[in-house]
Amino acid sequence: xxxxxxxxxxxxxxxxxxxxxxxxxxxxxxxxxxxxxxxxxxxxxxxxxxxxxxxxxxxxxxxxxxxxxxxxxxxxxxxxxxxxxxxxxxxxxxxxxxxxxxxxxxxxxxxxxxxxxxxxxxxxxxxxxxxxxxxxxxxxxxxxxxxxxxxxxxxxxxxxxxxxxxx
Amino acid sequence: xxxxxxxxxxxxxxxxxxxxxxxxxxxxxxxxxxxxxxxxxxxxxxxxxxxxxxxxxxxxxxxxxxxxxxxxxxxxxxxxxxxxxxxxxxxxxxxxxxxxxxxxxxxxxxxxxxxxxxxxxxxxxxxxxxxxxxxxxxxxxxxxxxxxxxxxxxxxxxxxxxxxxxxxxxxxx
Numbered sequence: 001x002x003x004x005x006x007x008x009x010x011x012x013x014x015x016x017x018x019x020x021x022x023x024x025x026x027x028x029x030x031x032x033x034x035x036x037x038x039x040x041x042x043x044x045x046x047x048x049x050x051x052x053x054x055x056x057x058x059x060x061x062x063x064x065x066x067x068x069x070x071x072x073x074x075x076x077x078x079x080x081x082x083x084x085x086x087x088x089x090x091x092x093x094x095x096x097x098x099x100x101x102x103x104x105x106x107x108x109x110x111x112x113x114x115x116x117x118x119x120x121x122x123x124x125x126x127x128x129x130x131x132x133x134x135x136x137x138x139x140x141x142x143x144x145x146x147x148x149x150x151x152x153x154x155x156x157x158x159x160x161x162x163x164x165x166x167x
Numbered sequence: 168x169x170x171x172x173x174x175x176x177x178x179x180x181x182x183x184x185x186x187x188x189x190x191x192x193x194x195x196x197x198x199x200x201x202x203x204x205x206x207x208x209x210x211x212x213x214x215x216x217x218x219x220x221x222x223x224x225x226x227x228x229x230x231x232x233x234x235x236x237x238x239x240x241x242x243x244x245x246x247x248x249x250x251x252x253x254x255x256x257x258x259x260x261x262x263x264x265x266x267x268x269x270x271x272x273x274x275x276x277x278x279x280x281x282x283x284x285x286x287x288x289x290x291x292x293x294x295x296x297x298x299x300x301x302x303x304x305x306x307x308x309x310x311x312x313x314x315x316x317x318x319x320x321x322x323x324x325x326x327x328x329x330x331x332x333x334x335x336x337x338x339x340x
Binding site: 018019022023024049050053054056057058059060061062064065066067068070071072074075078079 | 168172173175176177180181186190193194197198201271272275286287289290291295296311314315318321322325
């Protein structure tokens with residue numbers, strides 16, 4: 001594998017110095033700058049100034065401070081206070097329109113299905129009762145249909161036959 | 168919090184340059200961390216995730232405060248040094264200023280918040296451009312250009328402060 005080499009100029013070197021001191025260059029360019037600042041006094045001074053700048057920044061901002069207890073107490077307090085409203089938060093979140101819309105639709109659908117089912121049962125019960133009564137009313141007094149009447153009396157010997165007049 | 172509290176607070180302090188804001192920022196960040204810990208992706212750096220939260224909160228706070236002039240109150244209830252007002256030579260003050268690098272401190276305050284964040288992460292926290300890009304939420308090219316501009320500006324500002332009669336500040340960094 002052939003290694004790429006760079007012809008390093010002072011302009012290019014100075015442009016890349018920040019990346020060089022932060023170790024962000026690939027090996028070829030890193031080596032090219034390293035070689036250049038060994039031979040070029042001006043660029044070496046520039047490099048030195050960049051290094052000093054980094055040290056100055058570190059000394060100005062590098063001071064380590066202890067975490068104040070007020071932060072720890074504040075976080076604990078906030079997290080403890082969050083426990084009770086947490087449920088409310090959840091409820092509020094559940095009632096958000098994005099969730100409420102589909103939930104309401106689902107509830108309406110279930111109610112609709114239940115009512116439809118009930119209506120189906122009611123209709124069939126009504127119609128069977130109605131048709132049996134009609135049939136009985138039409139066949140009263142007909143000797144050929146006495147067997148049907150007897151069957152009806154046997155199956156509906158409860159209150160709903162009270163209004164039917166016996167032949 | 169015991170493990171990352173100090174680092175987080177120090178990062179917040181470096182971003183805000185004052186104790187009260189750093190406390191608030193660190194506290195808000197930890198509350199956010201506790202509430203959103205489920206969104207942390209295992210296998211990635213937890214500290215980098217916290218730094219990202221701190222950076223975002225700081226940016227939001229700066230946007231919120233935009234246009235509002237704030238001057239941090241002195242922590243020790245002592246009169247504060249005003250810029251360009253140090254004319255009398257006092258050995259104790261000089262030593263104190265030498266420790267705090269006021270010229271550099273002022274120069275760092277002159278950076279934009281974005282530049283300052285990148286400088287802190289690159290030069291103090293030793294983050295790579297890639298890590299900075301992930302923390303700040305921008306491209307590596309943007310990190311590179313912000314860092315280059317910030318460092319050029321810092322060099323100019325420090326040079327100006329060093330030159331007698333121009334900046335008027337203490338001649339130490």
